[in-house]
Amino acid sequence: MTVVFRMEAPYRGAYELHRLSFGSGSPSVAIVAGMHGYELTGLHAVNMLATALRVSRPKGTVHLLPLVNTFGADENQKRWPFDDQDINHAFPGDPAGTAVQRIAHALLEATHADVCVDVHSGAPHVRELPHVRVPMGGEEVELGRKMGLPVVWRRPGDRLDATGLVGAWRQAGHKAVVIEGGRGGTLDTQHSELIARGLGALLGHLHILPAMPGPGVLADVTHSEVETHRAPFGGFFVPEVKVGQRVQAGHLLGYLQAPIGGDRLGELRAERPGVVMTLRAYPMVHASELLVRVAGIPQ
Ligand SMILES: [Zn+2]
Numbered sequence: 001m002t003v004v005f006r007m008e009a010p011y012r013g014a015y016e017l018h019r020l021s022f023g024s025g026s027p028s029v030a031i032v033a034g035m036h037g038y039e040l041t042g043l044h045a046v047n048m049l050a051t052a053l054r055v056s057r058p059k060g061t062v063h064l065l066p067l068v069n070t071f072g073a074d075e076n077q078k079r080w081p082f083d084d085q086d087i088n089h090a091f092p093g094d095p096a097g098t099a100v101q102r103i104a105h106a107l108l109e110a111t112h113a114d115v116c117v118d119v120h121s122g123a124p125h126v127r128e129l130p131h132v133r134v135p136m137g138g139e140e141v142e143l144g145r146k147m148g149l150p151v152v153w154r155r156p157g158d159r160l161d162a163t164g165l166v167g168a169w170r171q172a173g174h175k176a177v178v179i180e181g182g183r184g185g186t187l188d189t190q191h192s193e194l195i196a197r198g199l200g201a202l203l204g205h206l207h208i209l210p211a212m213p214g215p216g217v218l219a220d221v222t223h224s225e226v227e228t229h230r231a232p233f234g235g236f237f238v239p240e241v242k243v244g245q246r247v248q249a250g251h252l253l254g255y256l257q258a259p260i261g262g263d264r265l266g267e268l269r270a271e272r273p274g275v276v277m278t279l280r281a282y283p284m285v286h287a288s289e290l291l292v293r294v295a296g297i298p299q
């Protein structure tokens with residue numbers, strides 16, 4: 001383990017950005033997790049991958065940065081706790097700037113690689129089935145598919161914003177994808193395992209490790225093939241499905257009831273066959289909030 005960046009903190013121990021590196025030469029892969037401090041499903045997945053890499057002989061270089069926002073993780077927070085800034089809005093960063101700008105600069109410098117992966121979780125009130133987010137076309141689509149995660153989501157202009165890490169990687173000429181899985185503030189070990197297997201399959205595809213299958217793609221979709229259900233009004237949301245569950249058109253996804261008394265106010269039903277990709281975890285909802293996303297599966 002190498003400390004690639006260190007920054008004194010005003011009261012507690014210094015901030016340190018840790019990197020685990022395996023192998024040498026090309027191709028090179030950098031995998032980042034925990035930029036949002038409470039998104040720890042990815043941290044666990046990257047540590048599982050590290051365990052596998054310690055007993056293998058990678059043909060190429062793998063850099064793992066399992067936990068960027070250590071101080072946020074300490075406090076169950078997404079952002080950098082001192083000034084509530086999002087590190088992922090601070091790229092390309094500035095070595096003479098604010099704390100998050102300095103961390104962003106150091107993180108970008110420590111992750112120059114042919115293929116880069118940024119691992120996130122959903123917010124604490126939603127649970128995400130592990131999926132990879134890739135652009136609409138190009139080599140990154142194939143890299144995403146080779147991970148074999150349950151959903152491949154092709155999105156226009158995904159995070160090409162230069163203030164995000166993926167945008168900064170792409171501007172530097174690297175192939176970059178995002179994995180989302182699990183739920184902020186929560187460890188879902190099954191989702192960590194899926195992500196770890198997906199990352200292992202990527203390393204196999206790149207011939208860094210022996211070929212190994214990913215978990216298996218259930219849905220390969222563009223934005224128009226993702227069915228998004230938002231709350232038509234506020235209430236208490238009771239799900240009738242789990243993430244990863246296959247549904248047919250008409251399947252009851254959940255219902256909204258009155259928080260006091262429990263009168264049923266409305267139902268959500270799938271409009272087409274698919275797999276439940278996103279599911280509201282915190283039951284109190286306001287109008288327009290996200291409840292369920294179903295990634296379509298052609299019949
Ligand atoms: Zn995140």
